[in-house]
Amino acid sequence: MILDDFVSINANGIYCKYGDFYLDPQQPVKTAVISHAHADHAISGNKEVYCTRPTQEFMHLRYHRSAAQVFNIVGYNQPFFIKDIKLAFIPAGHMLGSAMILMEYQGASYLYTGDYKIQPDATCEPIEWVNADVLITESTFADPGIIHPDPVEEIKKLNGIKSNILLGAYGLGKSQRLLRMVNDYAPQKKVLIHHKIMPINQIYERNGYPLGKYQLYGRKLMKAQDEFVYIVPPFTFNSYIKATGVKRLFASGWKNLQVNKEDTLFISDHVDWNDILQAIKQINPKQVWTLHGNGAHLKAHLETDILVKLLN
Structure with missing residues (x-):
């Protein structure tokens, strides 16, 4: 069963109360799962961080000793647990080390994209597709009028x-x-x-x-x-x-x-309108939850087929 409150937004960022962790927190927290190393997703000062190896290396380069107290380095497609939540990092194609975060709990799956890209890029791992009941997608360019050029x-x-x-x-x-x-x-x-x-x-x-x-x-x-x-x-x-x-x-x-x-x-490192629609087709979610942008266009486009919830 999909839990409507599986993640929520508070002053620290995107919070999963069932695992007591944050996704890409905006303020230092006890437990952070970080999708990639850009500064608006990977801040310093967290007590414990879960991320990929390149993300750790970039954070150490930027923040030095204050990057985090403890790093847990996890490879792509390797399951790990935080409390009762099963997680895995899935290549996001955004930059080196970037990951979508697949979370499974009580029979439902939730895929948090972080920032992701479908366009080919020889400098990072290509995006991989997995199925999920809920797609939690960034919607930076979720507008039919925005189509990225080649x-x-x-x-x-x-x-x-x-x-x-x-x-x-x-x-x-x-x-x-x-x-x-x-x-x-x-x-x-x-x-x-x-x-x-x-x-x-x-x-x-x-x-x-x-x-x-x-x-x-x-x-x-x-x-x-x-x-x-x-x-x-x-x-x-x-x-x-x-x-x-x-x-x-x-x-x-x-x-x-x-x-x-x-x-x-x-040259964008984010998905455009057509890319988001392709992601939805590939992931085949029952619901789409939007972040980091205006999800209104997606809501209007998909509402008759897929429930769309705007998280911000």
């Missing part, structure tokens, strides 16, 4: 730019995906990496995900027009607002960060 065609835009490029992107996940794609689809480009991104790259490569050719940025290098692509995190990108001799591009899937087709690479 990321390969987006990255190929770089081939038509002969000047050096300053490419802004989030340091964890997005930068590594872009680096791999530039090597694959614009191989004549010479990729330079900001020093803050280098240790993240090293974690990817230690975990068996080669990123291609790149080197650490040097100021003298960019003085020559040699089709350099300098990948930088947002704070550096914004500080170079008056940079000359470069084409400034920002890579994002967020509408409020889109400038125009000439200054933006629309």
